[in-house]
Amino acid sequence: MTPTPKPGILEVSLYVGGRAAVPGVAKVFKLSANESPIGPSPKAIQALHAAARDLELYPDGSTRQLREAIGEVHGLNPDRIVAGGEGSGPLLTMLANAYLQPGDEAIISRHAFLVYEIVTRANSAVPVMVPEKTTNRGIKVDVDAMLAAVSAKTRMVYIANPNNPTGSMLNREEMARLHAGLPQNVLLVIDAAYAEYVTAKDYEAGIELVARHDNVVMTRTFSKLYGLAGLRLGWVYAPPAICDVLNRIRGPFNTSSLQQPAGAAAVRDRDHFWKAVEHNNTWLPWITAEIRKTGLRVDDSVANFVLIHFPAEGEKTAAKADAFLSQNGIILRGVASYGLPNCLRMTVGTEEANRLAVKLISDFMAD
Ligand SMILES: Cc1ncc(COP(=O)(O)O)c(C=O)c1O
Numbered sequence: 001m002t003p004t005p006k007p008g009i010l011e012v013s014l015y016v017g018g019r020a021a022v023p024g025v026a027k028v029f030k031l032s033a034n035e036s037p038i039g040p041s042p043k044a045i046q047a048l049h050a051a052a053r054d055l056e057l058y059p060d061g062s063t064r065q066l067r068e069a070i071g072e073v074h075g076l077n078p079d080r081i082v083a084g085g086e087g088s089g090p091l092l093t094m095l096a097n098a099y100l101q102p103g104d105e106a107i108i109s110r111h112a113f114l115v116y117e118i119v120t121r122a123n124s125a126v127p128v129m130v131p132e133k134t135t136n137r138g139i140k141v142d143v144d145a146m147l148a149a150v151s152a153k154t155r156m157v158y159i160a161n162p163n164n165p166t167g168s169m170l171n172r173e174e175m176a177r178l179h180a181g182l183p184q185n186v187l188l189v190i191d192a193a194y195a196e197y198v199t200a201k202d203y204e205a206g207i208e209l210v211a212r213h214d215n216v217v218m219t220r221t222f223s224k225l226y227g228l229a230g231l232r233l234g235w236v237y238a239p240p241a242i243c244d245v246l247n248r249i250r251g252p253f254n255t256s257s258l259q260q261p262a263g264a265a266a267v268r269d270r271d272h273f274w275k276a277v278e279h280n281n282t283w284l285p286w287i288t289a290e291i292r293k294t295g296l297r298v299d300d301s302v303a304n305f306v307l308i309h310f311p312a313e314g315e316k317t318a319a320k321a322d323a324f325l326s327q328n329g330i331i332l333r334g335v336a337s338y339g340l341p342n343c344l345r346m347t348v349g350t351e352e353a354n355r356l357a358v359k360l361i362s363d364f365m366a367d
Contacts, residue, residue, distance in 0.1 A: 008121040022326045029353035032333040036227030037350040038276045041269035047261040059257035069264035082246045085255035088221040088234030100125040104155040109141045116158040138299025140168040147181040160191040165345040167301025172204035188216045194303035196225035290358040294365040305347045
């Protein structure tokens with residue numbers, strides 16, 4: 001007999017991140033992982049260097065300075081924040097570990113972030129994949145279909161808002177309706193990894209819902225707008241009872257003494273924050289409009305990436321576009337694993353990268 005993992009674990013498909021290199025191509029622009037083209041706040045880097053002097057000491061196990069900085073900036077009680085030192089992904093893992101039992105069901109929209117299915121299966125629970133709807137603006141979570149999927153076995157509902165890779169969002173009213181339709185014992189997990197980019201007035205990242213209810217949490221990350229994907233830092237805002245559960249099961253020192261001051265400096269640097277928002281506000285509409293000029297369908301996005309639809313057959317497929325772009329130094333993200341085999345996802349990059357990507361897509365389509 002060899003050691004056997006829990007049922008479900010071997011059904012997990014390995015998560016494959018966005019490619020970073022193309023063999024034989026010297027200079028590439030990586031627009032495949034929704035990373036920041038602006039990079040991190042210089043103040044965060046300074047804080048990181050300063051903290052490197054004391055690495056012989058254990059960090060503060062409660063991550064207080066970071067939770068206080070987040071609380072200050074977002075107007076939240078730091079006691080209702082739990083930080084995670086490996087990005088926001090492990091916070092999703094901890095939530096699933098704590099609240100899913102074998103045979104329980106977790107409701108996930110069809111084109112949602114892949115980690116929800118992974119953490120569900122890893123707990124021998126059952127992912128219930130719900131189709132999304134296509135509107136004239138793009139592909140979107142179907143609140144009614146999500147609610148119709150609720151059964152006596154449902155324990156969690158995952159929503160990425162905005163969603164990756166579709167770039168669509170649920171507004172305040174839609175999210176409130178989803179929550180209102182769930183039984184009290186179902187935990188609604190709102191993954192707001194891209195919240196910082198959203199400028200829509202009717203968007204609510206989850207703070208109001210978490211503040212008012214015992215069965216909602218909101219996760220956030222420093223990997224996207226804050227430009228700190230390599231630092232691996234995230235946080236969750238949750239009701240006190242859920243924070244208590246997470247604090248019991250997390251590692252005792254689950255954020256490092258480099259992460260804590262760097263994250264605190266990053267969240268306090270509002271000038272840098274607005275610089276990143278402005279960059280996105282300039283280039284997201286430009287990319288969308290320019291690629292549409294080639295005749296391709298590009299869905300409306302509220303995040304820092306766009307979903308581009310290619311013909312299913314012939315000379316202009318997503319796979320052929322991907323090969324052509326890669327050979328010419330632009331790496332986009334194939335999203336077949338998200339159930340979108342005819343699409344590529346493009347992250348908003350630097351001006352140089354955006355212009356080159358758009359030119360290459362036009363050349364590919366014109367050819
Ligand atoms: C919707 C969504 N949630 C969470 C994450 C994970 O981010 P982190 O780097 O914090 O683990 C990503 C990263 O791509 C994402 O797209």
